Amino acid sequence: MATAEDLFKDIISHSKEYGFIFPSSEIYDGMSAVYDYGQYGVELKKNIRDYWWKAMVQMNENIVGIDAAIFMHPTTWKASGHVDAFNDPLIDNKDSKKRYRADVLIEDYVAKIEAKISKEVEKAAKRFADFDEAMFRSTNARVLEYQQKIDDINNRFKSALEAGDLAAVKQLILDLEIVCPVSGTRNWTDVRQFNLMFATQLGSVTDESSTVYLRPETAQGIFVNFLNVQKSGRMKIPFGIAQTGKAFRNEIVARQFIFRMREFEQMEMQYFVKPGTEMEWYEFWKEKRMKWHRSLGLGEQNYRFHDHLKLAHYANAACDIEFQFPFGFKELEGIHSRTDFDLSNHEKYSGRKLQYFDTEENRSYVPYVVETSIGLDRLFLAVLSTAYKEETLEDGSTRTVLRIAPSLAPVKCAVLPLLKKDGLPEVARKIMDELMPDYLCQYDEKDAIGKRYRRQDAIGTPFCITVDHQTLQDNTVTLRNRDTMQQERLSIEQLKAQLSEHLSLSHLLRKL
């Protein structure tokens, strides 16, 4: 039985072998936490982005999109709090010279205790037929002792961070006797705060005033354009502005493939509301976003909400939609009630009014904001990791198939002449010409038909159209379904209607 870890490794190598994701600049041995999307990856990513965009912008009359520049005036990041507060606590091991996030070292330590608890639970579950897990967790002495230890650690860590007491964070690491995984020693430096923004110089002058940052989130491009969009689009509150684009963070702990990257893509929507109504809208967007995720068909059991106890500097309520990745439940999307923090600060730093005149109330105010923010690459990983299946077929043979929702699949159909002769390729080419304006299709005449089906399964092509000798007689082809592997015979005229029923994005949008 393959472990989740093995499965994850298989997904990563499949991604590379089949042109979904390559390590960046691989010929120079790659760069950690930077990846390139290959020929099929770029299509899947585009289709996921399109689905998000259509669900946000096309399906909501009061949400419009923008595309702001990556570079922004440096004061933007002062106003947003990123220059002062977008930090990770770092610690170095003096022997291995390796750098770690102090919070991750502590979290990993806590995860080990949690694993011990799970082991106790598993052992007990095997022993008793009528096992009550909740009861066991609340009464078993060993579990309670472990749980107490976890709570103590979390409390100490939380209060140290809240007080900005980095010496206390280091002391916690020393008290827990955490060792460097590389050198195995406890020879730690002090903990320091490390800003996650990448800085670079604009133009040729290198004084501080020419420092610009690669944006760490797309949201600020929306805030600074709030009035431009509101006025030029005559938008009435509540309304939203959506944007997709690259964001950059100098992540120290970069691991888990495309889950945590230094250059990634966000899909964000800022919803501007009347102050005092933000909690209603926060609940509204929580539900709406979850519904959107469920429409993707990745399995209801793979999602859960996680409410933030410790709020970011800008929020008065926040939660994550977590997804069960191959390495456990982790944040996929954040939904944040950001109050008027950003717009008010931009008012302060720019000296410009960023207010909305409410004609119903006959007064101006700074709107409150509810944000939905999702990482496109994380969603890509969620789609890919649930789609990847190694299946054993009835005849004992195996196939690797990507069961991606048909409307998101990179290649929509493959057109395959059964033989490379007898006029079959010519008919297949004609079908290609017919379908190419609507769908990304592939023509393949090489190897036996079974082998060609497998190649299409491996990249998730939902339909294969096979042209055979019967086609020459009655103008019919076979349409093979990737998931059921069933083939049906239909006329070339029927083909288009059949495909559009499954392949267009409206299919998914109608479920929302």
Ligand code: ATP
């Ligand atoms: P995490 O706690 O995992 O670092 P975050 O809370 O810092 O994430 P946000 O600032 O809320 O993340 O960003 C919104 C979304 O952007 C996240 O839900 C995630 O999907 C995505 N995201 C954030 N950082 C990265 C990254 N380094 N690589 C890929 N996606 C990311």
